Each structure stands twice: as structure tokens, then as C-alpha cells.
Amino acid sequence: MTKTERAAYVLKRLNELYPDPPIPLDHKDAYTLLIAVLLSAQCTDERVNKVTPLLFARADNPTDMARLSVEEIREIIRPCGLSPMKSKGIAGLSRILLDQHGGEVPADMAALEALPAVGHKTASVVMSQAFGVPAFPVDTHIHRLAQRWGLTSGKNVVQTERDLKRLFPESSWNDLHLQIIYYGREHCTARGCDGMVCDICQTLYPQRKRAKKTRK
The missing domain is CATH 1.10.1670.10 (Helix-hairpin-Helix base-excision DNA repair enzymes (C-terminal))
Structure with a gap:
């Protein structure tokens, strides 16, 4: 062949x-998908799906997430691994979404990749699965x-x-x-x-x- x-x-x-x-990571919108994909780095989808309900019960949008301290986020997501980096990224990107994007996840690859702890693969997943943009x-x-x-x-x-x-x-x-x-x-x-x-x-x-x- x-x-x-x-x-x-x-x-x-x-x-x-x-x-x-189906999308293997449980989510309800672009923001919760972004957080779930970020957490999935070097972690199984199964474990992420056990952690995100606990996190999203506290904060499932940038406004509520920005109110949590990095330490609070880190304690919840610890089972996913790399929690120091991921918790700082989640807190940081939530503030940026509020300050620069009106609290919405941008449907733009460059803007997504500019967010803390969001690499090309994570941005591509969000573009394809949240916004239907080919990636x-x-x-x-x-x-x-x-x-x-x-x-x-x-x-x-x-x-x-x-x-x-x-x-x-x-x-x-x-x-x-x-x-x-x-x-x-x-x-x-x-x-x-x-x-x-x-x-x-x-x-x-x-x-x-x-x-x-x-x-x-």
C-alpha cells in the first residue's frame, strides 16, 4: 500500500x-473543557473525570475560579499530578479570561496558546471540540x-x-x-x-x- x-x-x-x-473528558462548555484538557496532561481521562466534579462544584467559570487561591485549586486537583504548575495555570488563565476576554474562552488558537499552562495540543482540542474549528x-x-x-x-x-x-x-x-x-x-x-x-x-x-x- x-x-x-x-x-x-x-x-x-x-x-x-x-x-x-464522544469527547472522553466530561465538561459542559468551553471553559470546563479547557480546564479538563489542561488537567489531562500526564494524567488519565478517567482520573480527570473524577477530579473535575469536585473542582467545578467550587468553580465552573472564570469568575468563581479567580476567587479561589492557587493553594485551594492545587489541593483539589492534586490527584491529577503536576498540581503546582496546573493550579497556577488554572488561576492565571481564569484571571486573563476575565481581564482580556470578557470572561469567555476565545475561539482563537493564538489567544488560547497565550494562556498560562495551555500548549498547542490543549488549544487544538478546545478549538476542535468546543468550537468545531478543524484541528x-x-x-x-x-x-x-x-x-x-x-x-x-x-x-x-x-x-x-x-x-x-x-x-x-x-x-x-x-x-x-x-x-x-x-x-x-x-x-x-x-x-x-x-x-x-x-x-x-x-x-x-x-x-x-x-x-x-x-x-x-
Whole structure:
């Protein structure tokens, strides 16, 4: 198969398996999604979904969050890890949203990336899932699968994002990044598949004899 043919098969198969992929992080609006995605860095979605109800019971909007001290936020989100950095980021971005954006999350990539503790991937998730703007958030899991499937030779998530955006139609991006995440969790895990075990890996590379190691 050519790279284009592999991409077409991946898109077809994932649409069959996950025709309407849900957003795995519980939220009610752009602000709560932004906070949940920020908390998910180096933390499982399952754990985030256990912590956010406690946090949002105290503050589910920038005004109420800005009233909490960094220490109060940190104590609530501690189970998510990296709580010193995340708590400062949540407090800081809440104040910026109030001061510079009328208390609303901006539907603008540059403005989102300018917020404390908000990187490109977090901003991309918010743009795609809160505002419906085509974006292709790539984390280390998507990076790994894209390499296993021969869709990129990039050594980092930045190059992988560029490659995937070139291969797949823009209309598919918002669902596709979720579909890849779900497939990776269920079928092509870090330890459960080395590029030779799951259905997609076997279909794309039936003659592969050696494990596919991720280039980071």
C-alpha cells in the first residue's frame, strides 16, 4: 500500500468502528473543557473525570475560579499530578479570561496558546471540540500509532501533526483524532501491539516481521 492508500483504509476502518466518537473528558462548555484538557496532561481521562466534579462544584467559570487561591485549586486537583504548575495555570488563565476576554474562552488558537499552562495540543482540542474549528490535536499516543501505520516518519508530534493534516481531509480531523485515541486504547496499546498485532497494523503491514519502535 502507498501512504495515501494506508490513510484511506485507516479513515474507513475507524469510521466503521467509531462513527460518532464522544469527547472522553466530561465538561459542559468551553471553559470546563479547557480546564479538563489542561488537567489531562500526564494524567488519565478517567482520573480527570473524577477530579473535575469536585473542582467545578467550587468553580465552573472564570469568575468563581479567580476567587479561589492557587493553594485551594492545587489541593483539589492534586490527584491529577503536576498540581503546582496546573493550579497556577488554572488561576492565571481564569484571571486573563476575565481581564482580556470578557470572561469567555476565545475561539482563537493564538489567544488560547497565550494562556498560562495551555500548549498547542490543549488549544487544538478546545478549538476542535468546543468550537468545531478543524484541528488535529496530536499527543504521544497518536504519534505512536501514526508511525506504526506508516503515516509519518516524524520524530515529534509537531511533524506528525503536519503529516496527518496533509493525508486526511480537513472535514475528518475533529473526529479522527478521537477515533485514533479510542482505537489505540482498545486495540493498539503501547504494550499490547507492537505494530504487528491489531487489525489495522496487520492489514497495513501483513509482512511486517519486526516490532515498530516509535521515533520520539
